[in-house]
Amino acid sequence: MPVVKEIVVVPKAAGREALGLLAAICCILFLVGLRVVQVRPENAEEGSKVYQMQDIKLKNQAPVLYRSLLGAADTITQLREENGNWPDIAALQQEDLPPFAAKFLPAGLNGFGWEFHQGATWADYYGTNRNVLAAEKAGADPLENSFILRIIDLQAGKYPHPVAQQAKGQENRFSVQIWLNPKTADYPEGQPADKGWKWVVSGHTPVSEEQIN
Numbered sequence: 001m002p003v004v005k006e007i008v009v010v011p012k013a014a015g016r017e018a019l020g021l022l023a024a025i026c027c028i029l030f031l032v033g034l035r036v037v038q039v040r041p042e043n044a045e046e047g048s049k050v051y052q053m054q055d056i057k058l059k060n061q062a063p064v065l066y067r068s069l070l071g072a073a074d075t076i077t078q079l080r081e082e083n084g085n086w087p088d089i090a091a092l093q094q095e096d097l098p099p100f101a102a103k104f105l106p107a108g109l110n111g112f113g114w115e116f117h118q119g120a121t122w123a124d125y126y127g128t129n130r131n132v133l134a135a136e137k138a139g140a141d142p143l144e145n146s147f148i149l150r151i152i153d154l155q156a157g158k159y160p161h162p163v164a165q166q167a168k169g170q171e172n173r174f175s176v177q178i179w180l181n182p183k184t185a186d187y188p189e190g191q192p193a194d195k196g197w198k199w200v201v202s203g204h205t206p207v208s209e210e211q212i213n
Contacts, residue, residue, distance in 0.1 A: 048204065049162070051193035053180070055202045061108050061143045066178060066200060068099040069125075069149040073176040076123070076151055080174075086123035086151075088116045099127065111142060115187060121156040125149040126187045148179040148192060160191070162199070165208040 048054075058066055075097055079087040089100055098104035100114050111131030117124040128146040152159045152175040163175045179197045188195035199205075 048201070049193075049199075049207055051162075051197070051199055052201050052205065053198040055200050058180075058200070061106060062145050062180070064106060065099055065109055065112070065127075065143070065145075065147060066180075068105070069147060069178050070176070072097050072100070072125075073149065073151060073174075076125075076149075077174045077176075080123075080151075080153070086116075086118050089114045089125070092125075100125070108143060117187060119160070121154075121159040122150060122152040124187075125151075128184050132184055144182070144184050146181040146183065146185040148177075148187075148197070150177040150179060150192075151175070152177070162193075162207040165206040 055063070055066060072092070075095060076087060076092070079091070079095075087095075092100040095101075096104070099109065099112060102110045102112065105112075109129075111129045112127045113130045114125055114127045117126060126146070126148050129142050129144060132142045132144055150160075152163060153173060154163070154175055155173050159175075163177075166172060178200045179192045180200050181192075181195075181197045185195070185197075188197060193199070
């Protein structure tokens with residue numbers, strides 16, 4: 001008995017239709033990906049001031065120090081509310097608060113030294129790596145960035161510009177800022193933005209224009 005084979009022939013029109021659909025899908029995916037690449041950086045920088053930089057641009061061990069300073073701000077503001085005064089560096093070291101207590105930092109950040117500066121309504125905690133030259137001679141790659149943790153008491157009177165614009169109905173007492181200089185830099189008297197420092201922000205941080213120094 002002869003064997004009967006069934007042969008299915010796909011119409012040419014159907015094949016062309018399938019290829020056309022696949023090409024259209026690939027084209028749509030490509031355009032979506034291109035749009036994401038183009039739009040995402042613009043959204044992150046939209047409305048940013050020239051003295052602001054995105055936290056995602058921090059390099060080497062700078063993110064570690066940045067996060068440590070953000071974490072320290074809660075303790076500092078709590079001590080300010082409890083005692084009525086800004087805690088100095090010695091007080092923060094007694095609290096074993098990193099990054100001021102260097103023993104809790106990675107070895108590459110142990111060379112940072114900290115200074116305390118204050119005004120009537122604000123406090124600056126300025127840190128720079130004092131061991132850069134020695135570390136470089138030893139073959140290490142030290143973090144040269146200088147940092148300022150600035151905390152402003154918004155309810156204490158006039159305070160330095162800039163500060164983040166608060167949403168309507170928001171009544172935060174303290175404004176926390178972290179400023180960065182890409183090099184080992186002296187403490188900037190006056191506005192950090194005028195001395196090449198950058199205010200590190202996450203996403204888009206609008207600046208209030210109502211405050212005066």
